[in-house]
Every structure is written in C-alpha cells, then in structure tokens.
Amino acid sequence: MEETATKKQIYPLEGMTCAGCAASVEQHLRKEEGVEEANVNFASHTISLKYKEGKTSFQKLQQSVDDIGFKLLPAEQAAESKKLREENYKKLQRKFWVALAFTVPVFFISMILMGHVPYANYIMLVLSLPVIFYSGSQFYISAWKKLKHGTSNMDTLISLGTGIAFLYSLVITFFPELLTAGGLEAHVYYESAVVIITLILLGNLLEERAKAKTSGAIEKLLQLQAKTATVFRDGIEVTVLAEEVAEGDLVLIRPGEKIPVDGILEKGKSYVDESMISGEPLPAEKNVGDKVVGGTINQSGSFVIRATETGANTVLSRIIKMVQEAQGSKAPVQKLADRISAVFVPLVVSIALINFILWYFLGPEPQFITAMVVLVSVLIIACPCALGLATPTAITVGIGKGAQKGILIRDAEALEKAAHINTLFVDKTGTLTEGKPRVTDFRTGEGEDRKALQQAVYAIEKQSEHPLAKAVVAYLESQGTSALSGTTATEAFENRSGFGVEATFNQQTFLLGNQRLMKESGAEMPVRLAKDAEELAAEQKTVIYVARNGKVAGLIAMQDTIKASAKQAVADLHKLGIEVIMLTGDNPETAAYVAKETGIDTFYAEVLPRDKGMHVSNYKQKGKVVAMAGDGINDAPALALADVGIAMSTGTDIAMESAQITLLNGNISAIAHAIKLSAETSKTIQQNLFWAFFYNVIAIPVAAGALYPIWGFLLSPMIAGAAMAFSSLSVVLNSLRLKAKKI
DSSP states (O other), rough: OOOOEEEEEEEEEEEOOOOOHHHHHHHHHHHHEEEOOOOOOOOEEEEEEETTTOOOOOHHHHHHHHHHHEEEGGGHHHHHHHHHHHHHHHHHHHHHHHHHHHHHHHIIIIIIIIITTEEEEEEHHHHHHIIIIIIIIIHHHHHHHHHHHTTTOOOHHHHHHHHHHHHHHHHHHTTTTHHTTTOOOOOOHHHHHHHHHHHHHHHHHHHHHTTTTTHHHHHHHHHHHHSSEEEEEEEEEEEEEGGOOOOEEEEEETTBBBBSSSEEEEOOEEEOOOHHHHSSSSSSEEOOEEEEEEEEEEESOOEEEEEEEOGGSSSHHHHHHHHHHHHHHHHOOOHHHHHHHHHHHHHHHHHHHHHHHHHHHSSSHHHHHHHHHHHHHHHHOTHHHHHHHHHHHHHHHHHHHHHHHTEEEEEHHHHHHHTTOOOOEEEEIIIIOSSEEEEEEEEOOTTTTTTHHHHHHHHHHTTTHHHHHHHHHHHHTTTOOOOOOOOOOOEEEETTTEEEEEEEEETTTEEOOHHHHHHHHBBBBBBBHHHHHHHHHHHOOOEEEEEETTTTEEEEEOOOOOOTTTTHHHHHHTTTTTTTEEEEEOOOOHHHHHHHHHHEEEEEEOOOHHHHHHHHHHHHHHTOEEEEEEEEGGGHHHHHHHHHEEEETTOOOHHHOOSEEEEEEGOHHHHHHHHHHHHHHHHHHHHHHHHHHHHHHHHHHTTTTTTTTHOOOOOOHHHHHHHHHHHHHHHHHHHHGGGGGOO
C-alpha cells in the first residue's frame, strides 16, 4: 500500500480575538483525523498545519474551522488575509463608535435622569438595540458556535453577562408586575449590557491596533529579494525572473542593483552594501573570487558573478525561514481570564441554576420571583466585565506611559515577559554604537600647513566612491573646506584596490590609504605621526595615512563611535540584575574595545546572523529569560526568537517589526526604563485580575443568598449591577495609578 503523503504548510487564519481563540482552533483541529500538528501564531494570524493528505484535505479542515467561527484561508491568499484584517479593523472601529454613541445616552438616563424621563425603560431599550444586535453581535455569534462544540472563551462570558442583563431588562420593561407584585423594584440593566460591550470593543480595538504590523516583518524581508536578474545565455544578456536563475549561471550586476542570488565574483570589482545582512555600516569591497550575498546592493561598478546558491538556499531566504520558524515557535500567551473561562462559565451557570432550584422549592413567597431574582443576580454579578478590563486598561496606560518615554510596546505579552528578563543580548553596530563611520581626528605632521593639506585631501577624496572617502569629505566640508576655484578635480587619480588611492594635486604626488600602502611605497614616517597612529589604532579607530611626495604628512582617524548613553545604560541594566552580552559581526579587537568602554563583561565577535539566534537559543535552554536588542535585518531572527525582542527605531523596519519593543531615537538607555515599566504594568495586571476574581469569589455567594439565613439579606439585581460596575471601576482606577509611577 502506498504511504500517505504528509503536507506541512502555514496558512492565514482570521477571526481570532484572544489567545483563547488560538487555543480553541488548535484543540479543535488536533481532533481531526489525519492532523499531526496544529500550531496557531496569534500574533501573525497564521496556523502551521501538518496533516496526512490521504486522510484529510485542506477543504475539510477549512470547513471544520469555519464551524467554530473562524476562517482558514489558502496559503496563496496571504495578501488577501492582510486586506481582510484591515477591513475587519475598520469594521471594529465602526462598531465601537456606534456602541459609544448609543451607550452614552443610555448610561446618562439610567444613572442621572432615571425617574425624570417619561418612558425611560422603553427609550433605553430602543437605544440599546443597535449596541446589542450590531456592535455586540460578534460576541453572541462566536459564543453560539463555541457552545455547539462544547467550548467557551471570553466571548462566551461577555455574551452570557450582557445577554442575561438585556433579556432580564426586556422582560421587566414589558412585565414590571413580575417584580412589583412581590414588593420588589422593577429595575432594568440596559446600561450594564451596553457599557460592557462598548468597553470590551475598546479593548479589542486597542489590541488590534497594537498588533496591526505584527506580520509585516516577513513581507519586508520578501521585498528585499530581487525580482529579476540579467544572466548570460549562449553569450547573450537575458533578463529572467530571479527564481529562474540556476546554479552555475553567470549573472550581470549593474550599479545600484540588488544582487538576486548568492554567488562568487567572476569579473570586475565594486563596493557592496551588505548592512542588511551583516549589520555593519561600511560597504564591503568585492574583488574576483569574493562571495556576494543575494539581496545586498551593488554600489558602484558592474561585475559578473557565478550563482552558487539560488531560491530557498540563499542567505536571505534562510533568514526569512528562520524568522518564520522563530515566530511560529512562540506558544501564544494565555491570559488568565481565557485559561479559566472554560471552568468559570459552566461553574457560574451551575451555581445560578442550583440556587434557582433551591430557592424555588425552599425559598419564601413568591418563590418563583425570588428564585428568578437570585438567578439573575448571580449571572449579573458574575459578569466578566472586570476580567475583560483587567488587562487592556493596564496595557493602555502602560503603553501610553512608555510612548512618553520613547518606548513603543507592541502587546501585553511583551510587557508580561519583559518584567522577568535576566539576560540581554545587544548588537554592537547601531545599538551600542552610532552605526556609521565619522572622522574623529585629523592630525598633521610638524611644520605642515593644515589648511593646504585638508584642501588636497578634499580634492582627492571627492574623486573616490569609497564610503570612508565620503565620510572624510563630509568632515572636511563641516570644517569649512571646499574646492578651490578652478581646482575641483585632481590632475591624476588611481584607485589602489585594497590599499587606498594615488593622486596628483597641484603637481604634488599624494598617497591616501592604509599602512600597507605606506610600506609598499616606501613613504617616510615621521616619529611623532607613527606614535599617533599607534595610539589611534589602540583606540580601535581606522587610520588613513596621507603621504605627500614620499613622506607621511598627516593622519585621518575614523570610528563608528559608541553612543553617549551606552555606558550608563549598561550600568543601569546591571543594577536590575541583568546580564548584558554583546553580539557583533565585527572583529574581536573592536568588540573587546567596545565591551571595555561600555562595561560589558561578555561578548561574541564575528557572529553570523544564524549564530545570533543560536546564542539566544542556548541561553534560553539554560532557563534564562532572554531579550535581544538590535537594529539590523541580521538581528531579525534573534529578535523573533528571544523572549522579548527590542529594536532601535533608527534601524531597519524589519528589525522593528520582528521585535515586541521599539526604542525611539535608538536610545539604548530606554531598555532599563522598558523593563521597569514592564514590571509595574505586569504587577498592575496581576492586581486587577486578583481583585476581579476576588470580587467574584465574594460576590457570587452573596448573590446566591448566602447571607439570607443569617441576616435575611437577599441581594437585588440592582445592587448586583452596582457591585459589578464598582468592580470594573476599581480595575480602571488601579490601572490609572500607573501614570504616577516613576520608571
């Protein structure tokens, strides 16, 4: 018998509103015949499925997901999925504003004008209808579908609480004598139902806005891939799609073009911007025999490469895959309210029904009315409004406070985890350092005319395309140096690849380059300048020697400078008990210098992108709670794999979209602030949830009549509604306390 083929694919998944939804889909699909794996990524709205094609099909799984209120889309409809989420967000906005518009007058009539407005109950009924049947419809539909399959989540709790409050009020509006006949007040609870729905919609809206760009990282990575390539077929240049390039093909790369595949340079030379892969700011010089990476950008000069890795085997494709796997490997964080909802809902309903039966047979006259009052009181007082507000209110305040400090936080998961960080990996370039070279020193020999030497250097470097030359030109222009009248160009200019340049200016021969160029040309080195060069090199600065007519006349030192805030930031993190580890693709000497200057004890140098993720994984396996701070595409896999990814906004969009926290202005000192804010917000969430549950533990027995045998006290639905409102208010006020906290 032929073995059934196994298919593994990532599909878009729509309709989720909470982490509990993700768990519901996973549990439901894992019960389907032929399904081996079902892992939902709530953040990216995708699901990774592994199933036997002979035992089930995508269409069958799609229908199964639809049955419980969600939408599973084919893999090729990822773009349509993004568009659908945007449309759903706009729909959610409309529902919220409609709910708010009708809730305000209902609340105003109920709380302030009750008894002063004729037919108040009927007016509130009419105003509540759009909130219940339009704005809140999604909760009821979702709850009904889950009920049919024996599951529940926050939608179940919301629909149960608001539905009972509305239906009870509806009955009392038309048949008030059911209560007044027993001497009870015919109070309605329309305001409770509509306020709950409006506040929950606000929480959903804020959460969706925070997650709006979560899945953008993969899309941005895909955009980096070249679309077409120029290859030689039978000696003729032919333009083909990048995916059609085969291993061994000769590919022509023109200035400014993206390199479509990995390869070896066969002909020509150039400078290639590899910052999107290496994270290092300086373009790399490429000569015959050097490797080039797909997705990097050719800056100057045409060259030909021989393709060595194509399609899914290129470095960029592997990085994309690593980010996808890292994001998918994160199990969705289950909010406490979602985790216990499956127990809480049937428990509350059971308590309400048991007490209805007890009061109906054992309670005082009128027994049915008394039993119904107890039933409604239990269900109303157990309404999960406080549970629903516990997290989003704290998150809203926490995220707002973070934004004031230059800290953008994506979601509650990041806030919860950041409070427990004990290990922080930081990228060097762009995180600890500025990320671009600049001139730090321009020194001249004894007796040299500084201005004349700067003028000569300026004229020569203006002819060069090297990034260091451009930095020198920028520095000299900032010092007021400009081209002399009639001497905008040198008289002769020759690039000495790997060494520097040789040029003639004002009938004098100049050499600008490294120490090897000076030694090879036999240039005389004054003792003082030689000593200066050693000092500059010891500070891990790049030294450019300037020789005129066979004698070194000056030195230019350049460095990717350490950020002013880096040292204090590391010290602040150490005070919080966090181990700081530097990862860099730079050489060990430079890494050691930066580590020493910033107070970092541990560093790993010459680290490739895949190795950064490996280091993160290794420390996580040791039981560490790991954060990764970086700014480049090369950091994206590690940012996604870390418990908390922290990106510099001065870096790439992909780094920011792979991270859970973004620091505005690239200020690394904000990392300590983010961790402190996380701890305070997480503590507030825990307090909110505690009081929300404590309220239910105390309030439900009271609503069930626990005090009646002792004091003859029976809680009325009106008091139950007020208690429920107070519990929600206490959660909101506790969250607002965050604004006064110092971080």
